[in-house]
Amino acid sequence: MSHFFSRFNGQLAALLLLLLAMMLFALSLGNYPISMLEICRFVGSHLGLTTLTDERQSILSNILLDVRLPRVIGAILVGMALSGSGAAFQAVFRNPLVSPGMLGVLAGASFGATLGMLFHGNWMVIQIMAFAFGLLAVGIGVAIGLIFGGGSMITLLLGGIISSALFSALLSLVKFAADPQDELPSIVYWLMGSLGMSGLSDVLWLLPPMLLAVLVLWGFGRALDAMSMGDEEARALGVPVNLVRYGVIIAATMASALSVSIAGMVGWVGLIAPHIARMLVGPENSRLMPVSIMLGAIFLLLADCLARGFSVVEIPIGIVTECLGLPLFLLVLHRARKGWN
């Protein structure tokens, strides 16, 4: 029993409540005002606890389910995916400054998506292109690491840097080739990130693979703890190091590439959420991972509220996360630098 009421479970419960409260708040926010109480009543009517007039029901259903819920689910998924991937990459590469884009997934996915736009693909085509090129970029980065350094950590990172640079260059080429009147603005706008582009069916379809990827990363928690001590020690402790390393790379790459296909480029979450989580619950990955994931989701919901709530025109979410992320990161740096020496 004492374990059930532990400090850690308390922290988890508090974060879960905060996440639910943020969801309610995000759903209530918008041009058409809906109070949080009314959202609760709407949920209640679906459970058969309360009743609403048919007219009200259809208005609420339209706004909440068709317009706002996809954004909210999208924000949670993207936040979870990036912060979970970030935490796993930091452990696997034994470096607290590594972010999910380290192996080239974000650069590759951006290039894929913009290429899709250049050829006037529909939303589905752009999503698939983003995902496919995200995987391809990481594949190239890992291949470079394997060919030139036998897959050691440092050459994997260098491979990722080269692959990122390659796809950034290709992205510039696409921008250069794009029609400056019509295509270029939409490409630039897309790259800044937005949660308003996917519908409910899109995000529901992406939910299972992203959730699965994040659960796999969480499951590797204890192995990642051992691996942060070094490969040889981890092997001696019984960890199948290559299985875990490539398992993490595959799961994190899938999650990150899918997040780009939902929301474009969203920076900083994957770096900051794990750091704040580490300050809250320590470095043990089986604890760090769920906390990091929930913090990422809350952070992105907050960023989306700011993106929508500040002005009449929606600010791209990538800009908001950068504006929020930098001061937060300074704060983390101030608190955490002791542990890095």
Next chain:
Amino acid sequence: MESITEPVLLRAQQLTYGYGQRQVLNGVSLDIRAGEVLALLGPNGTGKSTLLKLLLGLYTAASGEVYIGQNALSEMTRREIAGHIAYVPQHHVSPFPYTVRQVVAMGRFHAGGVFGRMSERDSELVQQVLERLQIIHLAERRYTEISGGEQQLALVCRALVQGAKILMLDEPASALDFGHQARLLAQLRQLAEEGYAVVMTTHHPHHARMIAHRAVMLKSGLVMANGAPADILTPEAIQQLYDLSAQELAAFTRGIA
């Protein structure tokens, strides 16, 4: 010291290993018995650490094989090997501030496997070993913030928690002050008396003479001598091992008992 007649736990046969063109080990054979402390001695670059990593299965020998009982190490999974052999590396820096208790708990990984969780019993074991090596007061301290000697003890705890009967230590005393050296070596000797097989590399013939039942002198990738420290660690053998003149050795050891 009497010779140990307990069963052989680990047997290495004709191990060879090289880095690129450079051959490091040229056919090394060893038996390791339960209840003995075996000290590996040799000059820098002679392959002590390489041999230790071959015995741990971390490197794969170019030829030759290591056996645990009847099983070849190369045919066992990392998880199976972890149940038999525990490794105490030279102390090192971790990028993340794990507590001592968390570091020690990593020794239980192999019991649950990749997706396993710590059991109640695992936690109790960690507690017992921390108490046993008298570092329970450090349990909630950050591993990154304790002294080198305390880190070494934490790593020995992690190895004990693993439940393996063979302990392999890479220069366990190299970074420790005089007092910590004495305590750690006494602890290793005590473990051997309880039935562990303890293999350690060391730069100090003196350490081998203090606690080892057997010393193995490695030179140029070959076993130069293998026997009880009192018999083989003669001044002549030490001179030959480290390429020292009689005067150099005498000047260096003057004052050490």
